[in-house]
Amino acid sequence: MDNPFIFNGYESAKLFFDREMELETLMKCVSSKTDVTLIAQRRMGKTGLILRLIDELKSSGSNVTPIYVDIFATRDIAELNKYIANAIVKIFPDDTSAGKKLLGMLKGLRPLFSLDPLSGSPQVQFTYQNQTEKEHTLDGLLQFLEQQNNPVLLAIDEFQQIREYPEKNVEAMLRTFIQRLHNVCFIFCGSKKHLMADIFSNPQRPFFSSTQFIGLDAIPEVKYAQHIQRMFSDGGKQIDSDAVKYVLDWTKRHTYYTQRLCHDLYELKTDTVDIEAVQGCCDNLLKLSEPYFLQYKQLLTDGQWNYLIALAKEEEVTQPYANSFLKKHNIGATAVARRQLQTLIDKDLVFVETTKERTYYRVADLFMLRWLAREY
Ligand SMILES: Nc1ncnc2c1ncn2[C@@H]1O[C@H](COP(=O)(O)OP(=O)(O)O)[C@@H](O)[C@H]1O
Ligand SMILES: [Mg+2]
Secondary structure: OOOOOOOOOOOOHHHOOOOHHHHHHHHHHHHOOOOEEEEOOOOOOHHHHHHHHHHHHHHOOOOOEEEEEEOOOOOOHHHHHHHHHHHHHHHOOOOOHHHHHHHHHHHOOOEEEEEOOOOOOEEEEEOOOOHHHHHHHHHHHHHHHHOOOOOEEEEEEOHHHHHHOOOOOHHHHHHHHHHOOOOEEEEEEEOOHHHHHHHHHOOOOOOOOOOEEEEOOOOOHHHHHHHHHHHHHHOOOEEOHHHHHHHHHHOOOOHHHHHHHHHHHHHOOOOEEOHHHHHHHHHHHHHHHHHHHHHHHHHOOHHHHHHHHHHHHHOOEOOOOOHHHHHHOOOOOHHHHHHHHHHHHHOOOEEEEEOOOOEEEEEOOHHHHHHHHHHO
16 A cells, blocks of 8 residues: 655645645635635645545536645746746646637737746746736736636645745735735635735735635644554554654644654554654664754854754753853853844744743754754
8 A cells, every 4th residue: 555644736626635625715715705815834734635626626526726836936027927827727728718819819918838858838928018018917817817708716825935025015015916806716825924014914005805815733742643643553563652742742733844754754664663663663764864964064053053952952942042041051142142033034044933821932843853852
């Protein structure tokens, strides 16, 4: 039997675990044309959930046409246009009537067509005279979706990337274009919480209060434990319940890391996976990633590296400038700590999580957290 624990991409509803409530909410939003903001930590399962939703729309016979675009690699509006255009071209092949219309519309925008050398799929790019043309193209692409007979879902992953664009007023422009649409519903997805929150919940910003928020927490412990047990027994394998508990604690139920560890455990040839086997697997995983972690050591100052180790050792820190914390880890003055922590957050090495009860700081990569805490 194939390994039922995937940790890379989306394969099928069967291998995608839980998230039923979130999926149901998303389905409702799509059918009521409510735009959604999906925010959660990296590797918690946002992209997976969007792909699961698209799968569900298709298998349930919905008339909605889903389009997915990841804009992480885009640097300006021209590239945003290129990515959106390519996502649309993929969905409307040029031998369909919508595809022909799309080609007709694109022709007016002076496109350059080519084939992607790797995948062989068609690629489109535009040439522009000026800024207005870029905006006009974006509007044109969205208007094309608006004119479809069937409703369209446009899911934009890593949406906070628009904050990096050099152009002014990107949000205002996008919001204006989007507001005109009645046949297109949006999912704006992102990991950088402070940026996403500023785009969608700051009263001074154009997108303020325009969407419904959906978050993704860790999958509940009992549920995840039962799932892991069941996957093992379905495959004719065994795992001790205290071994499962160890897995969930060690990975903090952060989906990617839990899936990754379970994947490796499932590959073991032992009769029963016990705690020792789990610990061996954890060691292996950390060893594999060591060169990658050490690269970061090169990129950081000694002070930043030391601060990162301190955070790792404490696992989660609610008062990152408290005297006792700074003293215990030889960090230095509050002002220094403040700068170090900010750099680590900016580099995505540390995240800030705010729950109803508290705000805390944590090393973002869980395997890196475990490695730092062990090595230093
Ligand atoms: N509910 C889930 N069931 C099974 N695997 C999941 C689930 N959510 C996420 N994963 C796995 O974890 C990996 C990371 O999730 P991803 O969706 O890429 O996170 P994000 O987009 O939030 O960074 C995915 O590639 C997938 O293999
Ligand atoms: Mg993602």
